[in-house]
Amino acid sequence: MSIRDYILALGDDVTENQLRLYVAFKKIKNIVCAEVYQKQILLHLRLNPDEMELEKGFTRDMRNVGHFGTGDLQITIKTFEDFEKAKGLIDKAYNYN
Numbered sequence: 846m847s848i849r850d851y852i853l854a855l856g857d858d859v860t861e862n863q864l865r866l867y868v869a870f871k872k873i874k875n876i877v878c879a880e881v882y883q884k885q886i887l888l889h890l891r892l893n894p895d896e897m898e899l900e901k902g903f904t905r906d907m908r909n910v911g912h913f914g915t916g917d918l919q920i921t922i923k924t925f926e927d928f929e930k931a932k933g934l935i936d937k938a939y940n941y942n
Contacts, residue, residue: 848879848886848888848922848928849861849868849879851928851932851935852870852876852877852935852939853870855935855936855939856872856939858872859871859872859876859939860872864914866880866913867879867880867913867914868881869914869915872939872942873942874891874915874942875891875914875915875916876890876891876938876939876942877889877890877891877916877935877938878913878914878915878916879914880912880913880914884923885921885922885923886921886922887912887919887920887921887922888916888919888920888922888931888935889907889912889913889914889915889916889917889918889919889920890916890917890918890919890920890934890935890937890938891915891916891917891918891938891941891942892916892917892918892934892937892938892941893917893918894906894907894908894917894918897918897934902921903920903921903927903930904918904919904920904921904934905918905919905921906918906919907919916938918934918938920934
């Protein structure tokens with residue numbers, strides 16, 4: 846299952862909006878914004894980084910860093926294992942928003 850399919854399967858209320866530099870997935874507000882690169886995918890989730898244990902190379906606080914899309918928590922996905930770890934955080938972003 847792709848990241849896109851996983852996010853869209855969270856609920857009937859999730860919509861996808863293709864923008865020039867990223868893809869936004871939203872309910873009422875954006876819950877996940879995805880930037881796709883050759884070697885990695887960056888997900889920006891609408892979660893408070895203070896409530897998470899940040900893991901170097903996987904999660905990052907983006908509140909004071911410019912980036913495409915919305916969301917304060919960045920997840921870097923380079924492998925299938927990274928995607929498996931990210932699923933819980935994606936679910937949390939969906940349920941909080």
